[in-house]
Amino acid sequence: MKLSQYFVPTLKEEPSEAMVPSHKLMLRAGLIRQVSAGVFSWLPLGFRVLNKVINILREEMNAIGGQEFLLPALNPIEIWEQTGRVDAMGDVMFHIKNREGLVLAPTHEEIITYHARQHIQSYKDLPQIWYQIQTKFRNEPRPKSGVLRCRQFIMKDSYSLDLSWEGLDISYNKHLEAYKKIFTRCKLNFFIVGASSGAMGGSKSQEFMVESNAGEDVCAIAPSGYAANLEVATSSLPPVGRKEPSLQLEKFPTPNAKTIDDLINQFGFIENELAKSVVYIINSEPVLILMRGNDELNETKLQSAFGTNKFRPATPEELFEITGANAGSIGPINLKTKIKIVADNLLKDANGLVSGANEDGYHYKNIDFLRDCHIDAYYDLRTVREGEPCPINGSPIKIVKAIELGHIFKLGTKYSESLGANFLDNEGNEHPIIMGSYGIGVERIIACFIEQNHDEKGIIWDYPLTPFDIHLISVNIKTELIRNESEEIYQILIKNGYEVLYDDRDETPGVKFNDADLIGIPIQIIIGEKNIKNGFVEIKFRRTQQRELIRKEKLIEHLKHIIPSQPPNFQ
RNA sequence: CGGGGCGUAGCGCAGGUGGCUAGCGCGUCUGUUUUGGGAGCAGAAGGUCGCAGGUUCAAGUCCUGCCGCCCCGACCA
Numbered sequence: 122m123k124l125s126q127y128f129v130p131t132l133k134e135e136p137s138e139a140m141v142p143s144h145k146l147m148l149r150a151g152l153i154r155q156v157s158a159g160v161f162s163w164l165p166l167g168f169r170v171l172n173k174v175i176n177i178l179r180e181e182m183n184a185i186g187g188q189e190f191l192l193p194a195l196n197p198i199e200i201w202e203q204t205g206r207v208d209a210m211g212d213v214m215f216h217i218k219n220r221e222g223l224v225l226a227p228t229h230e231e232i233i234t235y236h237a238r239q240h241i242q243s244y245k246d247l248p249q250i251w252y253q254i255q256t257k258f259r260n261e262p263r264p265k266s267g268v269l270r271c272r273q274f275i276m277k278d279s280y281s282l283d284l285s286w287e288g289l290d291i292s293y294n295k296h297l298e299a300y301k302k303i304f305t306r307c308k309l310n311f312f313i314v315g316a317s318s319g320a321m322g323g324s325k326s327q328e329f330m331v332e333s334n335a336g337e338d339v340c341a342i343a344p345s346g347y348a349a350n351l352e353v354a355t356s357s358l359p360p361v362g363r364k365e366p367s368l369q370l371e372k373f374p375t376p377n378a379k380t381i382d383d384l385i386n387q388f389g390f391i392e393n394e395l396a397k398s399v400v401y402i403i404n405s406e407p408v409l410i411l412m413r414g415n416d417e418l419n420e421t422k423l424q425s426a427f428g429t430n431k432f433r434p435a436t437p438e439e440l441f442e443i444t445g446a447n448a449g450s451i452g453p454i455n456l457k458t459k460i461k462i463v464a465d466n467l468l469k470d471a472n473g474l475v476s477g478a479n480e481d482g483y484h485y486k487n488i489d490f491l492r493d494c495h496i497d498a499y500y501d502l503r504t505v506r507e508g509e510p511c512p513i514n515g516s517p518i519k520i521v522k523a524i525e526l527g528h529i530f531k532l533g534t535k536y537s538e539s540l541g542a543n544f545l546d547n548e549g550n551e552h553p554i555i556m557g558s559y560g561i562g563v564e565r566i567i568a569c570f571i572e573q574n575h576d577e578k579g580i581i582w583d584y585p586l587t588p589f590d591i592h593l594i595s596v597n598i599k600t601e602l603i604r605n606e607s608e609e610i611y612q613i614l615i616k617n618g619y620e621v622l623y624d625d626r627d628e629t630p631g632v633k634f635n636d637a638d639l640i641g642i643p644i645q646i647i648i649g650e651k652n653i654k655n656g657f658v659e660i661k662f663r664r665t666q667q668r669e670l671i672r673k674e675k676l677i678e679h680l681k682h683i684i685p686s687q688p689p690n691f692q
Numbered sequence: 693c694g695g696g697g698c699g700u701a702g703c704g705c706a707g708g709u710g711g712c713u714a715g716c717g718c719g720u721c722u723g724u725u726u727u728g729g730g731a732g733c734a735g736a737a738g739g740u741c742g743c744a745g746g747u748u749c750a751a752g753u754c755c756u757g758c759c760g761c762c763c764c765g766a767c768c769a
Contacts, residue, residue, distance in 0.1 A: 133718065133730065134704050138762055158761065213768070228769065262693075262767055270768090317769095326769085337768085528769060560769070597727050631729040638729090649728060659728095 122589070124624045129166050130154075131636050141335040143571040144267025146580050150640050152567075159264025159272035166640070167567075169588040171275070174307065174566050175254055177585065178277045181303045185295040187252040187279055192233070194256055196226045204231055204539045215258050225258035230536045230558055233280040237554055238542035244284045247544060247554070248292060252279030254563065266335050268564035269524060275564060281557040284544060289531055289555045293325070296529050296559045300329055304526065307566055308583050310573060311526060314340050314348040317421045325531040329561075330523035331569040338525050341518045343511035352421035355501060356509035356518060361393050361413060361471040368473065368487040370454075376482045379449035381415050384475060384484070396468060396476040396488065398451040400435040400443060400460075403427050407435060407443050410502065411453060411464035411476070417504040426463075426500040445479045452476030453494040454485055462495065465502045524569055527561040580641030581664050584685050589622040591680075592642035596630050596649040607648045610658065610676070614646075617677050619684070638663065644683065646676075 129151040138155070139145040147153045152167030163171055179189065195217070201207045201224060207214070215225035226232065233251055241247065257276045264270050281292030297313075304311045309331055316328040328350060330340055341347070341354035349355070378384045381395050392414035399410050399418060404427070412418055424430050441447055445457030453462050456479055468474070472489035490496050507520045537543065537553035545551055567586070574581045582588070591614060595607035611623045622642060624633050637645050647659040657670045660679075671679050 130702090132703065137698090137704070140763075155761090210769095211767095230769095259768085263763095263765095265763085525769095530769075558769080599727080629727055629729085629731055631727090631731080634729045636730085647728080651728090 122620075122622050124622060125626045127166075127622070128164060129636075129640070130164070131639055139267060141266045141269070141572070142575055143269070143335065143568040146571055146575055146639075147267055147568070150580055153268065157272075159261055159270065161268055161271065161273075161564075166588050170567055170582075170586055171563065173586050173588075174563055175277075177303055177306050178254060178561065178563070181299045181306075182250075182252050182277070182279060184302075185250060185299045187250040190251055190253045191255060192226075192229050192253055194226050194258060196224050196232060198222050198224050200231045200235055200540070204234075204536055206231070213259050213261070215260050227257055227259045228276075228558075228560070229253070229255075229278055230280065230532070230556070231540070234536040234540045234542045234554075234556070237282055237537070238540055241282060241542065241544055241554060244544055244546050247282055247284040248288050249282040250279060250292060250295070251282070252277065252559075267568060269335060269568050270337070271564070274562060277561040277563055279559045281559070283555045283557075284546065284552070286555060289533075289557055293529060293531055293557050296557070297327070300527050300529065300559075300561070303561070304329060304566075307570060307586060308574075309526070309566065309569055312340075312342065312348050312523075314342075314350050314523075315353055316350040316528065317352045317425070324533060327529050328525050329527040331526055331573065332521050333524045333569065333572045334522055335568075335572055336522040336524040338523045340521055340523045341505050341511075342521060343513065343516045343518045345511050345513040345516045347511040347513045347516075347518070351504060351520065352419065354505040354518070355512050356505045357512050357515055358467060358509050360467045360469055361474070363471060364473045367489045367492065370488060370493050371486050372478050372483055373486060374482060375450075375484045378484070390475055394473060394475055396452070396464075396471075396474045398453065398477055400440055400451065401432050402435055402439065403432040404429055405431075407439070407458075407460045409444075409451070409453060409456070409460055409462045411462065411468055411496070412503060413465060413467045416465065416467070417506075418502055419504040422500065422502050426498075426502065446477060446481050450477040450479065450481050450483060452479055452485060452488070453490075453496070454488065455479045461497050463498045463500060463502075464490070464496050466499050467503065468496075469499045524565060524572070525562070526565050526569060527559070529559045530557060532556040532558050575641070578635070579639035582641045582643055583664075584643065587642055588620075588640075589642050590619045590644070590684055591621045592637045592640065592645045593621050593623040594633050594637055594645055594647045595623075595625060596633070596647060598625055598627050600650055603648055603650055603653060606653045606673075610646065610648065610673070613677065614680075617680075619680070644680075 131151050132149045135145055136148045139148055151164055153161045153163055155161055198207060210227060214227050217223040254277045256273060258273055261270055261272050264272055283289045283292055311329050311331050314328050314330055316326045339351040341349050341351055378387055381397055384390050384395055385392060395414045397412045401408050401410060410418060443458050443460060444451045453476060470491055474488040475484055475486045476488055478485050505518060509518050511518050534553040534555060537556055542554045543551045544554055570586055571580055593611055595603050598604050611621060614621045641663055643663050645661040647661060652659055652670060656673050658673050658676055659668055659670055661668045
């Protein structure tokens, strides 16, 4: 491809709206342009990269027996009502305004299950792995960070249909391995974490993560190999436990203590002796939740403990009405109204605790959960913190920000049951199909790669994602010798099967070198007058900025050693 | 949805206490000289100042409403 005729609008200056490196560079290198918040066009150079990623996805999905579909983005709303996901998705789903009964699909479990219901009737039809690479629509409240969070984006989504839970395990593991191969082939540094299934339903789920400050997810990782999304992460911190003897319950004035830190500073308590109380309205019922000291309540854990996402913190007015005190003086004893009380596992059967007296300006000390109040249930509700011992071998946990690249779920029968997708077993009994669902954010692969591979000059591509194999640069196209030699080398490279971006523009060397470094193709071949007169061309490696001179006639042979050949396509 | 910032040429920005013909840098076009790290000179084109309404002799500038974009938070398979 000759750059003089190729639409690659590079930017010398940083676009003001972009904050994260990948977003800035994708705009500057002419890969994408924004059309609206969370909506992007892919320009020719970027689309080449996108297609390289898509090829890898296709090859690896085909390799595990996946069959490629293309499902519609426009969906009848009825099918979403049948699975109860119109409510579950809420505002995230786009609804068509001028045609009744249509929505834009944010994911495709419903459509897949619809087709399975139509045509999967016997155990002989199973298992199946169905996938597609297609555009999803989600009405994100706040798109951000370029293509990392968009209202319209491309997803590789696949769905497994099995006749048994063992079959689901096999399909799930096939995807696990395929995803590892995909991200490894894309040369990403990634890790896998245990994750929450959230509104998807289902049992097990894992996420593929790339550590990045641009990420919106937070993960706990440890040297032992422990890795979990903070939403579900646990540690092996010892519980508070009991002290003997259990001292007498005592109310004491705390007029200037509103927070846990106030109590520590003014009265010399240690953090672990304190029991913090928060009140949530869960399924319209108030619940008092006790946490150790300054531990943070994890709402995802709360969701799984209570099996609902219909909860919210109580308002200050509700708080006073329910407990008889304002925030800062609330506790499990002497509550004005009788409500359910739950506590974090670390406080199980503990004593010697300090908590609010449900009377402004007073606390109790020496609280014994077995003696002084009734705890209805204990759950793991706390958010793990940096440095805590990991559950595998106690090695210290590190908290990192990460970008979610992919997510794999064991769905089970939620969708097959609600849509009636059943099959007959070999004894003629009907069962719901057992499903899994597996997604990869296609654009995120590209953004993550750039997050991990750039410097102050621009992107540093690597094979196989690079938009071209070689960036050929003629230093002065107006010189006849250079023009002729460059054209000849361009043709030779193409004949040898290389994808070449040839900068044949009449620009100064500085412009060409800077654009080449910004675009970031791994190998630049530079044709300059002095070198070519002596029969040499110059090879420059983008990543290291190393240069070497090669005799022109040995160029192709040399390139065979430094450019990896592409693996044969799977069929 | 709450808080903050911004909207002026293709891009990055100034002007903002109302007052000459709305500017600067980059880019673009023409000519010319240049050619190994974002060239020099000379000339030129390019604007409903986000939209609508209002105040005024006069609005890019003041007022009201709306729209859009970015950031923080909330939210989020």
